[in-house]
Amino acid sequence: MSARYGMVIDVDRCTGCGACMMACAAENNVPALPQATARTGLTPLLVRKVSNGNNGETRREAFIPIMCMHCEHDTPCVKVCPQQAVEVDEATGIVMQMAQRCLGCRYCMTACPYHARYFNWWDPAWPPGMEKSLNPGVAVRMRGVVEKCNLCHARLHSAKEKAAVAGKREIDPADYVPACVEACSTNAIHFGDLGDANDPVSKEAHSPQAFRLLARLGTEPKLYYKSNEAWVRALAEPNSPQASEVQRG
Amino acid sequence: MASTVLTDARWITRGAERISLSRFLLWLSPWAVLLAVGVYAAALCLFYGLNQTNMDNRFAFGLWIFLDLGIIALGAGAFFTGFLVYILKRVELKPILNTAVVVGFICYSGAVAILMIDVGQPLRAWFTFWHPNTHSMLTEVTFCISCYLLVLSLEYIPILLRNRQLRRLPSFLVFEHQLHKLVPVLAAVGTLLSFFHQGSLGGLYGVLRGRPFAFRDGFLIWPSTFFLFILSAIASGPSFLVLIIATVEKVTGRKLVPQELYRRLAFISGVLLAIYVAVKCIDTLVWLNYTSPAAGFAPWQYYQHKGFGTPILFAEIILLGLLPAFLLTFRKTAASKPWLLTAAAMACAGVLLNRFVLTVQTLALPTLPFDDFLQYTPSWQEVASFAGVIAYGVIVYSLSYRYLPLFAAPKGRDSHVSGN
Numbered sequence: 298m299s300a301r302y303g304m305v306i307d308v309d310r311c312t313g314c315g316a317c318m319m320a321c322a323a324e325n326n327v328p329a330l331p332q333a334t335a336r337t338g339l340t341p342l343l344v345r346k347v348s349n350g351n352n353g354e355t356r357r358e359a360f361i362p363i364m365c366m367h368c369e370h371d372t373p374c375v376k377v378c379p380q381q382a383v384e385v386d387e388a389t390g391i392v393m394q395m396a397q398r399c400l401g402c403r404y405c406m407t408a409c410p411y412h413a414r415y416f417n418w419w420d421p422a423w424p425p426g427m428e429k430s431l432n433p434g435v436a437v438r439m440r441g442v443v444e445k446c447n448l449c450h451a452r453l454h455s456a457k458e459k460a461a462v463a464g465k466r467e468i469d470p471a472d473y474v475p476a477c478v479e480a481c482s483t484n485a486i487h488f489g490d491l492g493d494a495n496d497p498v499s500k501e502a503h504s505p506q507a508f509r510l511l512a513r514l515g516t517e518p519k520l521y522y523k524s525n526e527a528w529v530r531a532l533a534e535p536n537s538p539q540a541s542e543v544q545r546g
Numbered sequence: 547m548a549s550t551v552l553t554d555a556r557w558i559t560r561g562a563e564r565i566s567l568s569r570f571l572l573w574l575s576p577w578a579v580l581l582a583v584g585v586y587a588a589a590l591c592l593f594y595g596l597n598q599t600n601m602d603n604r605f606a607f608g609l610w611i612f613l614d615l616g617i618i619a620l621g622a623g624a625f626f627t628g629f630l631v632y633i634l635k636r637v638e639l640k641p642i643l644n645t646a647v648v649v650g651f652i653c654y655s656g657a658v659a660i661l662m663i664d665v666g667q668p669l670r671a672w673f674t675f676w677h678p679n680t681h682s683m684l685t686e687v688t689f690c691i692s693c694y695l696l697v698l699s700l701e702y703i704p705i706l707l708r709n710r711q712l713r714r715l716p717s718f719l720v721f722e723h724q725l726h727k728l729v730p731v732l733a734a735v736g737t738l739l740s741f742f743h744q745g746s747l748g749g750l751y752g753v754l755r756g757r758p759f760a761f762r763d764g765f766l767i768w769p770s771t772f773f774l775f776i777l778s779a780i781a782s783g784p785s786f787l788v789l790i791i792a793t794v795e796k797v798t799g800r801k802l803v804p805q806e807l808y809r810r811l812a813f814i815s816g817v818l819l820a821i822y823v824a825v826k827c828i829d830t831l832v833w834l835n836y837t838s839p840a841a842g843f844a845p846w847q848y849y850q851h852k853g854f855g856t857p858i859l860f861a862e863i864i865l866l867g868l869l870p871a872f873l874l875t876f877r878k879t880a881a882s883k884p885w886l887l888t889a890a891a892m893a894c895a896g897v898l899l900n901r902f903v904l905t906v907q908t909l910a911l912p913t914l915p916f917d918d919f920l921q922y923t924p925s926w927q928e929v930a931s932f933a934g935v936i937a938y939g940v941i942v943y944s945l946s947y948r949y950l951p952l953f954a955a956p957k958g959r960d961s962h963v964s965g966n
Binding site: 403 | 603
C-alpha cells in the first residue's frame with residue numbers, strides 16, 4: 298500500500314457549524330475539559346472564522362478548519378522531536394504522533410507553524426456515564442503528552458483489517474474516510490490520495506482555486522483549501538491584511 | 547557551668563575567616579524559605595501537571611525555557627575558564643577556576659531540575675537516550691547537557707574533597723588527588739560538550755522553519771544561531787563571573803581576587819562580545835533581507851506589536867551588546883569598578899534579552915495571517931519554581947564559599963588576597 302493521503306477543504310461551502318469538530322472529538326476520544334480555555338483546550342480540528350477586514354456591506358466572512366497539515370517536506374514536528382515520537386508514515390504520508398513515547402517537551406508545538414498540535418494539560422475526563430461511549434479503537438491519551446489530527450488512523454486500521462479478511466492487499470477507499478469528512482453536512486471536506494493523479498481530490502488540489510496555508514515555508518502541506526473568493530485565497534500569504542476572529546464551533 | 551556554643555570552625559579552611567555559624571544560618575534562612583516555596587511550587591506542577599502554569603498551546607514554552615537558556619549561557623564561564631586555564635594556559639585565571647566550576651554546576655544543575663518539571667512526562671526522559679532522533683537539536687542538547695553536568699560534578703568533587711575535615715580521610719585524599727589529575731582532561735571534554743550544547747540551544751530555534759522570526763540559514767546542518775549562541779555564551783560567561791565575584795566580595799566584605807583579574811575577565815568578555823555583535827549584525831541583515839522574505843514574511847511584521855518594536859532589536863545589539871563591549875574592552879572604563887560592573891551587567895542583560903527574544907517573542911508572534919499577537923504571564927508556580935533555583939544557587943554557593951577553598955592563589959605567587 299502506498300498513498301499520499303490529503304484533503305481539500307472547500308472554504309466556500311463551510312458554514313462553520315462545527316460538526317467536524319464534534320465528530321473528530323467523538324471519534325478520537327477527545328476528553329471533555331470544562332476547565333480548558335480557547336488556548337488550553339484540545340481541538341485537533343479547529344474551525345476558525347476569518348473576515349476580509351472590511352465593515353458594512355463589503356464585509357465578507359469565511360470559515361477555515363485548521364488541523365494538522367501532514368507536511369510532506371522537512372516536516373517541522375518530525376525533525377525536532379527528540380525521541381522519535383513523531384514520524385511520517387511512508388505508506389500513507391500521514392504524520393503520526395506516538396503518545397506513548399511522547400516526553401511532553403512540546404518542542405513540536407513550537408515548531409508547527411499552524412498551531413495544530415495540542416498538549417494534554419489535564420488528565421482526560423468525561424462526565425459520568427459518557428466514558429461508556431468512548432471509541433474502543435482509539436487509545437485515550439494521558440496528561441502530559443502532545444496530540445494532533447492523525448487522519449483518524451483507527452479507521453485506516455479497520456479498513457486494512459477488512460481488506461485482509463477479504464483477502465485483498467489494498468483497502469477500498471470507501472472504507473477509509475475520516476470522521477470530519479463523514480460528518481460535514483455541506484460536503485466541504487474532501488479526502489483522498491494526492492499521489493493518485495486520477496483521484497478527484499488530487500485533481501481538485503491542482504485547480505486554480507486551490508491554495509495551501511504558508512506554502513512558501515516549503516513544508517509541502519497535504520491539506521489544501523479552495524475558494525472562488527480572491528480574498529480567501531490571499532490567506533495563503535502571511536502578509537494577508539485580513540482581520541481575524543477565532544471561533545470554537 | 548560552661549555553655550556549649552555550636553561551632554563549625556573545624557570544617558572551615560585553615561586560615562580563612564568566616565562569620566559565626568549562627569550569623570551564617572541567619573543568612574541562609576530566607577534563602578531556605580524561598581527554596582521551600584520553590585520546591586512546593588515544583589511539586590504542584592509535578593503532581594497536578596503543567597496546568598499549574600500559564601503556558602498554553604501557543605505558548606508551549608514559557609518563562610522556564612527562557613531562564614534555562616539564560617542561566618546556561620551565563621554558566622558558560624565554567625567551561626570557558628577551564629578552557630582558558632588548561633587548554634590556552636592562561637594560568638592567571640586559575641584563582642577563579644573553583645568559583646567558576648561551582649557557578650557552572652549551580653547553573654546547569656538548576657537548569658536540568660527546571661527542565662525536569664517543564665516536561666509533561668519527566669519519567670520518560672530516558673526515552674531520548676533510548677530512541678534518540680539524531681536530527682533533533684533537542685537530542686543534542688539533552689546528551690550534551692547531561693554529559694556536561696556529569697563533567698561539572700566530577701570537577702566539583704575535587705573541590706569538595708578539599709574541605710578541611712574531608713581531607714583527613716586518606717581514601718578521600720587519594721581520590722581527590724587522582725581526580726585532580728583528571729581535571730585538565732575534564733576541562734577539554736567539558737569544552738567540547740559545552741560548545742556543542744550552547745550551539746544546539748541556539749539551534750533549537752534556528753531550525754524552526756515554521757517560525758520565520760527565529761529561523762536562520764546557516765552552515766551545513768547548523769543554523770547561524772548555533773554559532774551565535776556559542777559566541778554570546780562565552781562572551782557573557784566571564785562577565786557573569788565578574789558580577790558573582792564582585793557580589794561575593796561585597797557581601798563578605800573581603801577582597802577575594804586582584805583588580806587585574808577583573809580587568810582580564812572584562813577584556814576577554816569585551817572582545818568576544820564585540821565579535822558576537824559583529825556576527826550578529828551580519829546575521830540580522832541576512833535574515834531581514836533574505837531568509838525571512840524567502841519564507842513569505844516581511845520583516846516589518848515582526849516589529850509592529852506594542853512593546854516588541856525595533857527598540858528591542860536596538861537594545862539587544864547596540865545598547866546591551868556594542869556599548870558594554872566597548873566599556874569592557876577599554877582599559878580606562880574596565881579599571882573603574884562601577885563602570886566595569888555596569889558593563890558586565892549590561893552584557894549579561896543583553897544575552898538574557900537575546901534568549902527572551904528568541905524564546906518568548908518567537909512564540910508570541912503570529913504565523914498564520916489570521917492569528918493574533920499573543921501575550922503570556924507566568925503563573926506564581928512558574929516564578930516560584932525558578933526563584934527556588936536561585937535560592938538553591940545561593941545556598942550551594944554560600945556553603946561552598948564557607949567550607950571550601952574557592953579562591954585559591956596561583957602557584958608560586960603569594961596570596962595577597964586575604965579572607966579565603
